[in-house]
Amino acid sequence: METLSSTVPGPVISSQPLDRAVYDATYKASIDDPDTFWADHARRIDWIVPFKTVRSVNFHYPDVAIEWFADGTLNVSANCIDRHLAERGDQTAILFEPDSPDEAAQAITYRDLHGRVCRFANVLKALGVTRGDRVVLYLPMIPEAAVAMLACARIGAIHSVVFAGFSPDALANRVDDCGAKVVVTADGAPRGGRVTNLKDNVNRALNHAAVDPQVLVVKRTGQQVAWYEGRDHWLHEMEATVPADCPPEEIGAEDPLFILYTSGSTGKPKGVVHTSGGYLVWASITHETVFDYRQGDVFWCTADVGWVTGHSYIVYGPLANGATTLMFEGVPTYPDAGRFWAVCEKHGVNQFYTAPTAIRALMGQGEEIVAKYDLSSLRILGTVGEPINPEAWNWYDRVIGTGRCPIVDTWWQTETGGHLITPIPGQIETKPGSATLPFYGVRPVVLEPSTGALVEGNPAEGVLCIADSWPGQMRTVWGDHQRFMDTYFQQYPGTYFTGDGCRRDEDGYYWITGRVDDVINVSGHRMGTAEVESALVAHEKVAEAAVVGFPHPIKGQGIYAYVTLMQGVEPTDALRKELSDFVRAEIGPIAKPDLIQWAPGLPKTRSGKIMRRILRKIAEDAPGELGDTSTLADPAVVDDLVSHRMNRG
Numbered sequence: 001m002e003t004l005s006s007t008v009p010g011p012v013i014s015s016q017p018l019d020r021a022v023y024d025a026t027y028k029a030s031i032d033d034p035d036t037f038w039a040d041h042a043r044r045i046d047w048i049v050p051f052k053t054v055r056s057v058n059f060h061y062p063d064v065a066i067e068w069f070a071d072g073t074l075n076v077s078a079n080c081i082d083r084h085l086a087e088r089g090d091q092t093a094i095l096f097e098p099d100s101p102d103e104a105a106q107a108i109t110y111r112d113l114h115g116r117v118c119r120f121a122n123v124l125k126a127l128g129v130t131r132g133d134r135v136v137l138y139l140p141m142i143p144e145a146a147v148a149m150l151a152c153a154r155i156g157a158i159h160s161v162v163f164a165g166f167s168p169d170a171l172a173n174r175v176d177d178c179g180a181k182v183v184v185t186a187d188g189a190p191r192g193g194r195v196t197n198l199k200d201n202v203n204r205a206l207n208h209a210a211v212d213p214q215v216l217v218v219k220r221t222g223q224q225v226a227w228y229e230g231r232d233h234w235l236h237e238m239e240a241t242v243p244a245d246c247p248p249e250e251i252g253a254e255d256p257l258f259i260l261y262t263s264g265s266t267g268k269p270k271g272v273v274h275t276s277g278g279y280l281v282w283a284s285i286t287h288e289t290v291f292d293y294r295q296g297d298v299f300w301c302t303a304d305v306g307w308v309t310g311h312s313y314i315v316y317g318p319l320a321n322g323a324t325t326l327m328f329e330g331v332p333t334y335p336d337a338g339r340f341w342a343v344c345e346k347h348g349v350n351q352f353y354t355a356p357t358a359i360r361a362l363m364g365q366g367e368e369i370v371a372k373y374d375l376s377s378l379r380i381l382g383t384v385g386e387p388i389n390p391e392a393w394n395w396y397d398r399v400i401g402t403g404r405c406p407i408v409d410t411w412w413q414t415e416t417g418g419h420l421i422t423p424i425p426g427q428i429e430t431k432p433g434s435a436t437l438p439f440y441g442v443r444p445v446v447l448e449p450s451t452g453a454l455v456e457g458n459p460a461e462g463v464l465c466i467a468d469s470w471p472g473q474m475r476t477v478w479g480d481h482q483r484f485m486d487t488y489f490q491q492y493p494g495t496y497f498t499g500d501g502c503r504r505d506e507d508g509y510y511w512i513t514g515r516v517d518d519v520i521n522v523s524g525h526r527m528g529t530a531e532v533e534s535a536l537v538a539h540e541k542v543a544e545a546a547v548v549g550f551p552h553p554i555k556g557q558g559i560y561a562y563v564t565l566m567q568g569v570e571p572t573d574a575l576r577k578e579l580s581d582f583v584r585a586e587i588g589p590i591a592k593p594d595l596i597q598w599a600p601g602l603p604k605t606r607s608g609k610i611m612r613r614i615l616r617k618i619a620e621d622a623p624g625e626l627g628d629t630s631t632l633a634d635p636a637v638v639d640d641l642v643s644h645r646m647n648r649g
């Protein structure tokens with residue numbers, strides 16, 4: 001069986017000369033006639049009923065509607081498993097590397113995966129899950145996470161993975177928002193030699209959730225857990241009672257595959273909805289093309305399945321392509337800072353994909369630790385999640401890639417489903433710090449931020465929007481299509497607004513400059529400043545809070561919080577710690593403020609709006625660049641904030 005029926009011009013190995021003409025011609029074809037291009041490329045996946053209509057897209061507010069391949073049907077899990085069985089049933093699909101290097105790695109073949117996914121799907125059915133039901137996955141980075149995702153896809157249930165680092169409160173909000181019928185978790189999650197009590201977190205979350213899901217528990221650590229008879233079920237016990245086979249359901253291309261919550265500039269996290277056909281085409285074509293994936297390669301994406309990167313490049317893209325995908329339970333620094341390189345050597349990793357924050361952290365550990373390992377299997381290096389500074393890029397290139405491995409700096413978002421702006425190995429020459437050029441079919445435009453006017457020619461600078469749809473695009477916000485339109489299509493009519501700023505240089509290369517909204521990017525994780533603020537003001541001693549990002553040498557951005565205390569509350573270091581811990585408990589460790597400054601007052605306009613521009617400059621230690629403060633209700637508050645600023649260079 002032909003699994004990679006790719007008609008994309010064959011990837012060129014890194015030692016061969018660059019062939020920019022291949023990219024130019026392919027890109028041009030994709031833009032000139034998207035219907036023909038995507039009709040062709042969508043055949044890389046197996047359809048049950050082939051689609052007749054390629055796309056139906058309206059980007060105009062307030063009638064935004066996006067469909068791809070809408071009259072086709074398929075099953076995503078059959079594409080990721082069943083169609084590979086005849087040719088590579090005995091090939092490793094998932095290579096699992098546990099947290100502890102002393103625990104044996106596991107190689108799960110496509111045939112094993114088929115068996116495990118079928119059983120898991122039958123367990124979900126036994127719990128009453130049917131097509132369209134939501135299943136929340138709150139799991140460690142263990143094979144069961146991928147198995148559970150694929151089991152949902154097999155029966156047409158919609159999964160929503162919640163990162164296991166999120167707190168019980170954050171979990172409860174997500175369980176409620178999607179109305180989950182089942183929550184899948186594990187007894188505990190080993191990470192960096194410590195164990196998080198995931199089942200306890202679920203117990204606490206469900207204590208105050210509005211919905212009342214069943215709980216399915218994977219035994220990972222064997223630790224004691226508090227058990228609720230009638231609600232809680234052990235996976236292994238249920239698996240013993242269900243049939244071994246579960247035929248894949250026929251699913252519409254536009255039926256939702258998953259919901260993934262992500263932070264925005266306002267309000268609670270949004271449930272980003274991705275559908276089945278277009279998403280899989282996008283995950284699959286980008287995985288093969290951008291990583292130059294070839295049969296037999298071992299592909300490693302170090303993200304967590306709790307983020308979109310894990311969805312598209314640990315699970316769906318690689319498995320749709322019949323790849324061997326490595327899943328790592330641990331952290332880069334356990335048992336020591338050589339772990340990533342030890343795993344690359346141990347499993348002969350060919351493509352390695354990680355975040356700039358990890359590169360910067362490991363860079364600080366020196367080169368000797370890297371030199372201990374044989375990294376000659378590496379062929380492609382990738383980065384994602386935040387802009388990479390040229391210094392880190394060069395270190396990655398020189399020390400990890402020894403100058404032989406093309407680096408793909410992939411720009412994309414939870415909303416985009418997969419890469420949008422990225423180098424293609426063998427086709428596009430790289431520049432350190434630039435995500436380079438748009439992937440096939442992607443039409444980036446640079447707009448003037450205040451007017452929305454198109455900035456033509458090069459160089460250009462402004463906000464980054466996308467002028468037309470691509471198959472992997474999100475379709476809506478779960479339960480709130482209006483919010484989807486308001487967030488992405490209202491501000492710059494007729495285009496998708498990314499929330500990022502960018503520069504396009506004289507060669508037409510894109511340089512992402514970071515978010516232009518109130519979202520900060522901490523170690524490659526998106527965090528809404530409004531979320532951190534509402535966690536802070538939930539504390540009884542806090543009257544008001546304003547949160548901004550500030551440049552951080554490792555994390556990219558750190559979290560800087562200005563806090564006004566209730567009348568009479570003493571500002572102490574102990575209280576600083578108490579507030580940090582409180583935010584950690586409300587959202588999770590990734591939301592913990594790095595710096596908290598006591599603010600007797602916040603800079604506000606006469607109409608009461610907080611002037612964040614000023615707070616950002618103070619947090620950046622740039623008090624000389626505050627700009628015009630004459631519109632403030634009380635300009636004196638700024639002097640106090642400047643003189644007590646926390647981040648002095």
Ligand code: WTA
Pocket residue numbers: 262307308309383384385386387388409410411412413414415435498499500512514515521524525526
């Ligand atoms: C940022 C992660 C610069 C950007 C896949 C985007 C990047 C946000 C890059 C999405 C990159 C991601 N260069 N910035 N290569 N990749 N970003 O939804 O600000 O977690 O809007 O998706 O990360 O983060 P998200």
